[in-house]
Amino acid sequence: MARMRIRLDPWPVDLEGGQLTLAPFQGDLIDIETPRWAAIPARPLPQGLRRVYVVDGKRRMESRVFLEDAHGSAGMGGFGAFVVGAVSLCPHGTRPAELLDVRAQRVLAHAPDLLVNPTQLSPRDPHTGQLLYTPVATEGSDPLAPLHRLQALMLNAEQDLSHAYASSVPFDETDDTEPLTALTLQDGTLRRGGATLGGAVVGYVKTMQTQYLPPDRVGLLSGLKPGERTPILHMKSETGRSTRFTWYVRLCEAAFYQHPMSGVMRLEMYAPPEPDFLPRTVREVANLSGTLLCRLGSAPHKDPRAPQNLIPTAALEQAMTRAMGSADLITRRIRAHIAAAYGQEAVA
Amino acid sequence: MVLGTQDVTPVSFWFAVLPGASVQLDDLVVVGTRKPDGAEVRFYGIVDHVRTRHEGVTFDSDVQDVVAGLLPASVSYAARVLVTRVHPENFIPPQPGDAVRHARDADLRMALSADKMGDKAFPGGLLADGQVMPINYRFVNGENGGHINISGISGVATKTSFALFLLHSIFRSGVMGASASAGRALIFNVKGEDLLFLDQPNRDVTAREADAQAQKGLPRSRYALMGLPAEPFRDVQFLAPPRPGSSGTIVAHVEQRASGVTPFLYSLREFCLRRMLPYVFVDRDASVNLGFVIGSIEERLYRLAQGADTPYLTVEDWQPDTEQLLDEDVRFDEMGGVRLSTFAQLVAYLEYKLLDANDGEGDRRWVGKQAPATLQAFIRRLRGVQKHLTPLVRGDITVTQAAQYRPDPLKAGVQTTVVDIHTLSATAQMFVVGVLLRDLFEHKERVGRQDTVFVVLDELNKYAPRDGDSPIKDVLLDIAERGRSLGIILIGAQQTASEVERRIVSNAAVRVVGRLDLAEAERPEYRFLPQSFRARAGILQPGTMLVSQPDVPNPVLVNYPFPAWATRKDEVDDLQGRAAQEVGEDWLR
Numbered sequence: 001m002a003r004m005r006i007r008l009d010p011w012p013v014d015l016e017g018g019q020l021t022l023a024p025f026q027g028d029l030i031d032i033e034t035p036r037w038a039a040i041p042a043r044p045l046p047q048g049l050r051r052v053y054v055v056d057g058k059r060r061m062e063s064r065v066f067l068e069d070a071h072g073s074a075g076m077g078g079f080g081a082f083v084v085g086a087v088s089l090c091p092h093g094t095r096p097a098e099l100l101d102v103r104a105q106r107v108l109a110h111a112p113d114l115l116v117n118p119t120q121l122s123p124r125d126p127h128t129g130q131l132l133y134t135p136v137a138t139e140g141s142d143p144l145a146p147l148h149r150l151q152a153l154m155l156n157a158e159q160d161l162s163h164a165y166a167s168s169v170p171f172d173e174t175d176d177t178e179p180l181t182a183l184t185l186q187d188g189t190l191r192r193g194g195a196t197l198g199g200a201v202v203g204y205v206k207t208m209q210t211q212y213l214p215p216d217r218v219g220l221l222s223g224l225k226p227g228e229r230t231p232i233l234h235m236k237s238e239t240g241r242s243t244r245f246t247w248y249v250r251l252c253e254a255a256f257y258q259h260p261m262s263g264v265m266r267l268e269m270y271a272p273p274e275p276d277f278l279p280r281t282v283r284e285v286a287n288l289s290g291t292l293l294c295r296l297g298s299a300p301h302k303d304p305r306a307p308q309n310l311i312p313t314a315a316l317e318q319a320m321t322r323a324m325g326s327a328d329l330i331t332r333r334i335r336a337h338i339a340a341a342y343g344q345e346a347v348a
Numbered sequence: 349m350v351l352g353t354q355d356v357t358p359v360s361f362w363f364a365v366l367p368g369a370s371v372q373l374d375d376l377v378v379v380g381t382r383k384p385d386g387a388e389v390r391f392y393g394i395v396d397h398v399r400t401r402h403e404g405v406t407f408d409s410d411v412q413d414v415v416a417g418l419l420p421a422s423v424s425y426a427a428r429v430l431v432t433r434v435h436p437e438n439f440i441p442p443q444p445g446d447a448v449r450h451a452r453d454a455d456l457r458m459a460l461s462a463d464k465m466g467d468k469a470f471p472g473g474l475l476a477d478g479q480v481m482p483i484n485y486r487f488v489n490g491e492n493g494g495h496i497n498i499s500g501i502s503g504v505a506t507k508t509s510f511a512l513f514l515l516h517s518i519f520r521s522g523v524m525g526a527s528a529s530a531g532r533a534l535i536f537n538v539k540g541e542d543l544l545f546l547d548q549p550n551r552d553v554t555a556r557e558a559d560a561q562a563q564k565g566l567p568r569s570r571y572a573l574m575g576l577p578a579e580p581f582r583d584v585q586f587l588a589p590p591r592p593g594s595s596g597t598i599v600a601h602v603e604q605r606a607s608g609v610t611p612f613l614y615s616l617r618e619f620c621l622r623r624m625l626p627y628v629f630v631d632r633d634a635s636v637n638l639g640f641v642i643g644s645i646e647e648r649l650y651r652l653a654q655g656a657d658t659p660y661l662t663v664e665d666w667q668p669d670t671e672q673l674l675d676e677d678v679r680f681d682e683m684g685g686v687r688l689s690t691f692a693q694l695v696a697y698l699e700y701k702l703l704d705a706n707d708g709e710g711d712r713r714w715v716g717k718q719a720p721a722t723l724q725a726f727i728r729r730l731r732g733v734q735k736h737l738t739p740l741v742r743g744d745i746t747v748t749q750a751a752q753y754r755p756d757p758l759k760a761g762v763q764t765t766v767v768d769i770h771t772l773s774a775t776a777q778m779f780v781v782g783v784l785l786r787d788l789f790e791h792k793e794r795v796g797r798q799d800t801v802f803v804v805l806d807e808l809n810k811y812a813p814r815d816g817d818s819p820i821k822d823v824l825l826d827i828a829e830r831g832r833s834l835g836i837i838l839i840g841a842q843q844t845a846s847e848v849e850r851r852i853v854s855n856a857a858v859r860v861v862g863r864l865d866l867a868e869a870e871r872p873e874y875r876f877l878p879q880s881f882r883a884r885a886g887i888l889q890p891g892t893m894l895v896s897q898p899d900v901p902n903p904v905l906v907n908y909p910f911p912a913w914a915t916r917k918d919e920v921d922d923l924q925g926r927a928a929q930e931v932g933e934d935w936l937r
Contacts, residue, residue: 087420097420296418302407311418318404319420 007259012304019308020259021209026238029212032245032278033232033286037217042227042249042290045091051182052091052292053100053165054312057084057158058320059150062327063334067110075111078146079133079334082107082154083320084161086184087312091292097312101161104323107153108133109146121337131325131333155191162186166199169269169281180284185296187313190244190268200281202289203244205266206308212246212266222260224250227290232282234275235268243275244268245282249290251297251307265293265308350379351426352444358391358434361441363448365425371395373884374476374905376451376459377429381442389438392451392459394902396880397428430878430902432459452479461899470523471574472514472895473906478566480574481906483514483858484899485523489800493857493898494832497808498841499874500862506890507841508543509915510860511804512581513908514839518802519763520576534757534788535804536781537768544605545914546766547584552919554578556910570909580913583763587612587755589772589780592739598753601739601771604917609768612755614783615659616694616743620649624741626819627782628733628775637722644716645698645726659750660689660743663697665711689743695730702727736776755784757801758791774810781811782820789826792834800835803827808840809847821849828855845873859896861903863888877903 009018031037059082068074085102089095108119114137121131136153138145166184183200190203211218212235220230229249236243245268252263267289269282297307303314324330354362363379365371375395380388402414403424413419429448435458451459462469462482469482487493496514498507515533518524524531537543557569557578571578588600590611600611614624625646629638653661663686688694701714702723709715715723745753757765767784769777788801805811805824812821827836828851838852845853846868853859853873861869861877864885868874874882876896881903885894891910896903914920 089417089420093415093417095417096414097417099420295416302410311413312420315404315420 008257010255010258010262010300015305017207017209019207019262019305021207022211023209025210025212027240028236029214030234030236030275031231032234032275033283037220037231039220039224039228040231040287042229042294043287045288045291046180046284047092048179048181049183049288050090050092050094051165052089053162053182053184054087054089054187054296054310054316055084055158055162055165055184056086056187056313056316056320057082057154058317058324059083059154060324060327061147061150062330064146065108065110067114067116069115071115073114075114075141076143076146077108077110077114077116077138078150080107080109080146080150081105081324081330082150082157083323084154084157085316085320085323086161086165087316088165089312091295097315099316099319102316102319102323104320104325105153105157106131106133107150108135109138109149110135111141111145112137112139121333131330158186159191162201163199166201167281169200169279180281183285185310190242190270199270200285201269202285203268204293204308204310205268206305208261208264208266221248221250221264224248224264226250226252226263227294229286229290232278232286234271236273243271243273245271245278245286247286247289249293251293263307350442350444350446350448356441356444358439358441359431360393360428361391361431362426362428365398365427370425371398371427371450372476373398375427376432376456376475376479376904377448378451378455378459379429379442379446379448381440381446383438383440389440389442390435390455390458391429391431391442392433392435392455393429393431394459394904395427396430396878396902398426400425432900432902433461450477457482460904464899468523470517470521471576472517472897473893473908474566474570474573475904475906478564478573481895481904483895483897485518487857487898488518488837489524490832490835490837494837495828495856496837496839496858496860497845497853497856498839498860498862498893499845499864499868500841500843500888500893501865501868502843506862506893508539508804508806509891509911510862510893510908511806511839511841512543512546512911512913515764515802515804516581516912517574517576519581520579521574524800531763531800531802532758533764533802533804534784535764535766536806537766538770538777538806540770541602541604541768541917542915543766544586544588544602544609544768545917545920546581546764547608548914548920549580550910550912550914550919553910553912560910570907571912574909578909578912581764583761584766585610585759585762585764586766586768588768589613589776590739590753598745598749602768611753612767613739613745613750613753614741615745615750615754616661616688616691616741617653617656617659618750618754619691619694619741620653620661622783622787623650624779624783625649627779627786628737629729629819637718638725640716641718641722641726645702645714648701648714657747658743659745659747660687661694662687665705687743691738691741692734693743694741695727695734698730699727733773733775733779736773737779740772740776740780757784757788758799778811778818778820781805782818782823785820785823785827789823789831789834789836792831792836796834798835800837802837802839804839804841806841808842808852809844812849812852814847814849824852825849828852844868844871846871857898859903861885861888861894861896862892863890 009020011019061078061080063079065077067077081104083104086100087097088100089097110116116135119133138149162184165182167180167182180200186201186203188203189205230247232245232247235246248264248266250264254260254262296310298309298311300306303309349364350356351362351364373395378390378392380390382388401424402421405421410419414421456479457463460482465482465484468485470485471480472483473481475481498510500507519531561569586609588602588609590598590613591601598611600609602609623646626642629642688697701711703710705711769780812824827838842848866886869882869885881894892907894903894905
């Protein structure tokens, strides 16, 4: 009888879900690169690739509010902030990495049909600036609607940022004129639209919440060596609404006490709905992805989600948190502002 | 911009240096902040810390990722300022975000309180960026304070050079106004014959200054920037002790300089009349009784010397063992007396009076009630210094010679007097310094404070040690404590201020520190240096000093130019600036 084995999920327990959840995938999966299911070694980075952008976003609800407008309508809302940003780096290490466009935006999400003036939180003194919240209406009056609205705004901004930087991916067999010079790595799955967005944007999925591979293929994931990848697959979601090219890479060896897929990450790129051919750029990106990600992967003593949480991402997250300002301080200023603007003295 | 992540106080704050800007230690900066009522308060200060670090990274090893271009991090370049002045005096803190600028021109004058000095400022050196550092003359000449003290380890040859540079600056910058010609300097040369060429141009100065100018990127030479002529000292007299053993002719005891050095000496009668005996004894406090003996003998000698004006003394109550040859010019009233014409004879006479007369009892009026042991100690000490003082205190000279070779630092037409004492033994050095300073002090007590006299004395720790007592130390203390009101300014130097009498160092208004031993720098005498300066005092290069003056609460680092006067014989510009060929033609003619 085989011995029972227990192995650890490498991620901290207070994160929502572990690295491994493995819900079975119900959509379609097609071999588009090769029918031979075997590890493909990483290739060196092409000299032409000079810019890699790592894009991420972050949001925060700062205060939930109950709003009553001048006409007597009332509803829920919330003061929130989101920030998206990018790290621009040269994969060959020719220049220092820099943070791009890390700027917080603040919104006052409120129930629809309320008349809301742009809310200005007045500064306390001339040295610490002002907080300006732009009102946006939510889609419903669900108490969570403001949070969802905030999330949607963030994702859109993230998407826009990703595509603003990347080289375009020609989805036409005859058109391969544009070389791959700029690549965007985006934290999480690609969420919106499809191939129409274009752009060499790679979504990297750190967790394995869905088990896309059929049981006879999963074994390869444990067998990958650092830098190696699986062949590219064409994937269509259960609903059929989104299509992606996807592949797995391993960033580092799993420690003996960790589950064998702990260093593995799934990558995806936009794909046209009909899987007729694999664009050259996608194959190029897949080939270099192992080399690039092994270089960008962080170390466990520095980041609990290593190596999947990339070095630039960790820095970016830190910068984004900083850009939103101290939550305690902002909550306090919102309260002070409301007290000053609508308090008893103001009424009297 | 003033940092908001560190405490900002009215006396010290950190600021961030923006990309493209740079700031170094000792830079003077200014920051303005506005009070709620709109009034501006400006803070002037000196940078005493600069540092850079990676910002936004957590681990030391992150630097590899940053350099590899993977991890975005910014370099935080920040500097700490010690505030030297707040104007107007509202001690509010600056606000984070206030812009910090280099202090230039008017701001620089404010930062160094030059506005308070007015026309009483003289250049004390150049700041790191080539701007002139003014020193308030009122704190040098005794008006508000006086005296300059310089510390630094030897071998880096900076103490005397800086003292001379300050003198040059005081004399030639015009800060003394109309009385410039009246200022005088008395310089004791204790080491080598370095200072015997002060009146000669230095042949290296042009090249060295051009070098320094190029290195520091200055618009003009350092002398020009400070408005000082690159010239040697003027109106200098050189005094040196006579060569020992030459009884007939009196020749100055110097090796390198052939002419222009006047020998100096005292007549035996002056020695007694002007009560120089105590200055022979450097360890007066060895026993209390010895002090009494010295006092009473001093008085006896004084009385003995009364009534005549010959350089020698005549005594009637002594028959020395050796046959005295009668000189031809013996005077009638000396008939029957014995002439004391050398220091050795004086000692022999004293020995007779104290120990031998009356069959070993001594002359009762001279002996007093002192025990023989004390008297013997007294004579033994005198014998010990006899050899060293014999060339200096003489009776075998004519009255004219005595007057001619009497050292007079206040001689008309002389601005700077260099007294070379490096050939003398330690005791004789003490004697010369003590007697000269005492005379000077007594003279100034009579005439008052016009004509400031600057006394440059190296190795103060020898003349005024912290422990022990000596007549020289008393004179120096008098000068330190009362001299400034009489117009005697002590420019003292020593390796270790901790070994000098505390009252002398603490009386100096301007304090200068060159390179220090790091252990020495931690002693309480250097508390006026902030900690960061104390640490840095160990790495100062020659030509760089930290200057502290009452107007500016923090010391300021300055460098000063290469001397325009020769400090060694081989530096003398004997061509006077002309080409060698021209000079050669003069000779051939």
